[in-house]
Amino acid sequence: MIMKLPAFRTVFEPFRIHSVEPIKMTTPADRKARLATASYNLFQLRSEDVLIDLLTDSGTGAMSRDQWAAIQRGDESYAGSPSYFVFRDAVRDLFDFEHVIPVHQGRAAERILFSVLGGPGKVVPNNTHFDTTRANVEATGAAAVDLVIAEGRDPASLHPFKGNMDLAALEALLTERGADVPCVFVTITNNSGGGQPVSLENLRGVRELCDRHGKLLFLDACRFAENAWFIREREGGQGERDVVDIVRDIAGLADGMTMSAKKDPMGNIGGWLALDDPDLAQECRNMLVLTEGFPTYGGLAGRDLEAVAQGLSEAVEHDYLRYRIVSTAYLGEALQKIGMPVISPIGGHAVYVDARALLPNIDPLHYPGQALAVALYELGGVRSCEIGTVMFGRRPDGGEVPAAMDLVRLAIPRRTYTQSHFDYVIEVCERLVERAHLLPGYRITQEPKALRHFTAQFEPITR
Missing domain, CATH: 3.90.1150.10 (Aspartate Aminotransferase, domain 1)
Structure with a gap:
């Protein structure tokens, strides 16, 4: 008979240090x-x-042994590199969007998307825009509006999902100015508000409002894995689920996403714009070619695409x-x-x-x-x-x-x-x-x- 022992209190790093970088001491x-x-x-x-x-x-993490090995597999062909398809398939495995457009980092995805969807008189709601998102919205002449719940503006509140969108405020905006709203954004986790997560229940509520008013829903999803883990830990009925399945549920509620792969995907550089609408994707690819590069590299080396693909699998462990x-x-x-x-x-x-x-x-x-x-x-x-x-x-x-x-x-x-x-x-x-x-x-x-x-x-x- 095997006696079941209580779990140890200490949660240690699930890795060993393979290489070190010196720190210069200062006074x-x-x-x-x-x-x-x-x-x-x-x-x-x-x-x-x-x-x-x-x-x-952002981009400051330590890449793994397997990511460094993946770098050696990088193919630097200008067009049609096999490294792109490794990258694309890794993204689709978690998020299942039809069109995956690589970019050098998240703000490039924002610039491309808002150059197509933004413009003077437009309004883009978000739970809370982070700095580059807000700047890229406003650079087109559009207004960036933050609609986080009241608890998200209270540092002491213990609400488990302080990143949630204020659904009543969103509905009021869509009712009053729906013609001016090209899309709705939700940032997971909510960086400007303390790295706070968004619940699946809230995302479903946002999706319902977008459907009712005929609006696209996009995710700023650079910390998707951490958000999914908080859902698993804090949201009723989610505690026994695999993080990968929660991530797929999150993505399934959206029409697209912007991503800085320098966060949860554990790359030192990289990102993507992913979406389902073929016409919008074509307009975005046109901008990509003008500003980033060919659609199968998008400002990244093949080795970067390979490293991000491997990092995606490690991010959800x-x-x-x-x-x-x-x-x-x-x-x-x-x-x-x-x-x-x-x-x-x-x-x-x-x-x-x-x-x-x-x-x-x-x-x-x-x-x-x-x-x-x-x-x-x-x-x-x-x-x-x-x-x-x-x-x-x-x-x-x-x-x-x-x-x-x-x-x-x-x-x-x-x-x-x-x-x-x-x-x-x-x-x-x-x-x-x-x-x-x-x-x-x-x-x-x-x-x-x-x-x-x-x-x-x-x-x-x-x-």
Whole structure:
């Protein structure tokens, strides 16, 4: 007789480290000088001057042994490469869209799609547009409208699916301005709102409204696997299902998708636009040829197509997803214990700190998120990303208003850092909490017209 033992508490990395990359150690004095040179914009730092890089999870993960092996199979034919068909079939296996159009990354898919569907007077609703999605909508003259549920704008709410679309608000928009809406978008998981998932029930509700009003439904699906795992863990009747089947259910509710393969598919580059409508697909391919490349490579090398295809199969493995979500929660729950306010429940790809709550002395138009991000780097060499008034406060007319929330995202690169790295981040945050009241606000001294957070220059506001 085999005795059944309780499960162990520790969820460890379901992989071994095969290759290592050195980290250059720096001092606070070093980092203070680097910040001044970078005009206090963390995007402008050299990565070699960063100890723990949590700026983004986009393209920053460690590829697997099998992905590196797949790279060796890459065929670099200009047209009709077998690597494209490996890639296409891997995408179709999970998402089952007829037309799979490769692009170099997600924003290229957005640019192509909205150049066809957007335009002045148009309105594109989303639960919450992320930065490049919003920018590509607005670049066509269309308006990007966010319709996340009220709980999604409340950092302390414990709603299990804070990424859900507000169905009543969507119905009102489609009723009032249906002729101006070319499509409806849902971002899974909701990056701007704390990496929060969308439920299957909510997606079905969005689908029903789109059917009733004759609208296309698209997914911004770059973190589809994490969203599916949250559905499995949190939504009634889903707990015994395979993540692959949940992913197929999600895709089956949509007419198409944009994808950055630099997230859940674990590529260092790549993406795609997938859809069923043949006429729309042809218009998008015409734009692809103008801006990205031939339809069977779309701005990617054959080796990249092969690596993404392999990464898709690894992204939906249960052992990996369990580790991924638990390790992110480990960091988030530890920050909560030391008094750092974070978005709850903890998201999948990142921990989001509520900078406005931590720094109530800094006016939102003096960028508390930027203040916190700068301080994290100067104190401990931890690079993070402001997601707040810097990223979303500027209006298309050039004015500025406070964003709905001022957050700092600690994005977790996939399969890159160990628990001791996170323990160090926790220690840095603990010291920062003690001195948060001393942090200055910031002002922008120079900024571009679009996506200003990437290249804007800042200076601290002297008290």
